[in-house]
Amino acid sequence: MLRHPDYTRDRIQQLVRRLRGKIYAARLPVADLQVAGPVGRISFAEAQRLTGFRPARRGDQFGPAWATFWFRAAVTVPAGWAGSRVDLLWDSQSEATLWVNGRSVQGLNMTQGDRPDAMLLERCAGGEQVEFQIEMACNRTFGVSTGSGYPTGEEPVSPYHLRRCELASFDPVAWDLYWDAQVLTELEAELAREDATSDKSWQGWLLARLNDFANTLDLERRETWAAAREILRDLYAHRNGGRCVELSAIGHAHIDTAWLWPLAETHRKCERTFSTATAYLRDYPEYRFASSQAYQYAVIQQRNPDLYARIQECVARGQFIPVGGTWIEPDCNIPSGESLGRQFLFGQRFFEKEFGKRCREFWNPDVFGYNGQLPQIMRQAGITRFLTQKLSWNRFNKPHHHTFTWRGIDGSEVLTHFPPADTYNGDGSIRELRLNVKNYKDHDRSRECYYLFGHGDGGGGPTKGMLEVLRRAADLPGLPRTAQRTAEEFFDRLERDVTDRPVIWGELYFEYHRGTYTSQAAVKRHNRRAEQLLHDIEFLRATMPNYPRDEINALWRTLLLNQFHDILPGSSIGEVYADSARQFAELFAAGEKLLPAGSQLVNTTGFARAEVVEHAGTLQFVRAPPYGPAVVAEPPAAVRL
Ligand SMILES: [Zn+2]
Structure with a gap:
């Protein structure tokens, strides 16, 4: 046995961290970077008419909060990189959009460098020139606050500063090897941290073989890499047993249509997030990305038709998944029943017109409680399934089930699922994949769970790293059996999987907010x-x-x-x-x-009324049937005009 497993583990983890540095071994700082601004939230076309560009250098600070800067660069790719993929590495500690040839290619840096890379050339000839522009917004995922979501006041150094702008030659072998090693290393560490796995054999073998990997891999001697990867491949050949949790995963980017930023910034958040999603959907065929809120699609349709066309292609391919069936994700306590009906009417109508299909699930994971009328409204909108997880935040009474039938006050029923990771912004970590299994409250009757992964609230969505983890986590002992599936595919499986569902009747009250x-x-x-x-x-x-x-x-x-x-x-x-x-x-x-003009008094409510009104300058007693014209009537003895 390994005599010092902690040291062994540390050593392996250090090696994997150093391996990450090999992904972009060849880099070139962008020497001629020009910037203009601050300006407001101008369009790309308006940005092309900007003047007053000046050189930008690493360390430059930008502001104030909410300002926008436009960068331009033209760089010659080193001749020695011929045949390799060329990525841009950008870090401005802010939200940003990469534009190439007039197209929004990808979002960058939601918060503090969480998404620093974007592909510029899939395969370069070497020696060619690449041009790009970056729209840098002086705000972050959570507006102008720190990651915790709340402002901290004036900072001595602007949080929005240029830390990196480089071209880099991408090494796909280092990338694959890094993620192969990273996933298994994280899994081994999680099993050791909990030390509760029933499969000690797998746990021991994992550490021993990772140790062999560390002994075989010499980062500076590339000829050792293939043999090292072979050791990992052997580990990936291990599979789960007969019955285990079947985890359906789906990429998501919860975009609050307004919150710690105004609507105008939401429009750019959608542009950044959807540009990223469509780019990654092309690179990862198994990737599925769910997006709710018809309003956000309508914004992109109007603001960025080129991006909207890319979304339409991805929807047609079955990868970009419109979900929810509503115009936005509405509050479900204050709006009237009619308003909630219209949320579905306008949402479903949009999805049907644009994508030829209505949604079958109500997707509203972040709302502060759900009234007991909703199942009836959902059913009348053609919706039979419901997804949220918000009640897991309850202060006192945690929900007893993750999968159940929700019955409305009129008896209408919908199949309901709360993703057991208790988040709609999953980080794609091994720890969180395991959390689905640990948290799920309905193992006695079901093994189907849903997992929503990707940066959210302020948008962003999945990173490539999350997609790499999920690809490798497909079927490994210690993890649920995992595959990316659409909401429809997941709920179909869930419906088949569990027929004796517990029933929860009436309002889903939220004990928070x-x-x-x-x-x-x-x-x-x-x-x-x-x-x-x-x-x-x-x-x-x-x-x-x-x-x-x-x-x-x-x-x-x-x-x-x-x-x-x-x-x-x-x-x-x-x-x-x-x-x-x-x-x-x-x-x-x-x-x-x-409103029509005229002097006829009309009762616009559904109740018969008899009351005093002020009409034509005098008080009159009138009677009116439901939804009918009022007539002047003799007041009861108790009424004095
Ligand atoms: Zn929200």
């Missing part, structure tokens, strides 16, 4: 006023000629947008509420104009 419901009163008042106004417009105009359908739909889209789960509850930054107040003011102004 409750203060939001007494915050930002104005947006809540505007929401209800707008719901009432739109109801009245639709009712009153329905029997008149020239029904203003397009105008009414535009107002609905504004209202639905403001029901987003960080706007309506009150959990966004102040700038979001300034935008919201402006949008509602426009909605009310446009809506009032759509």
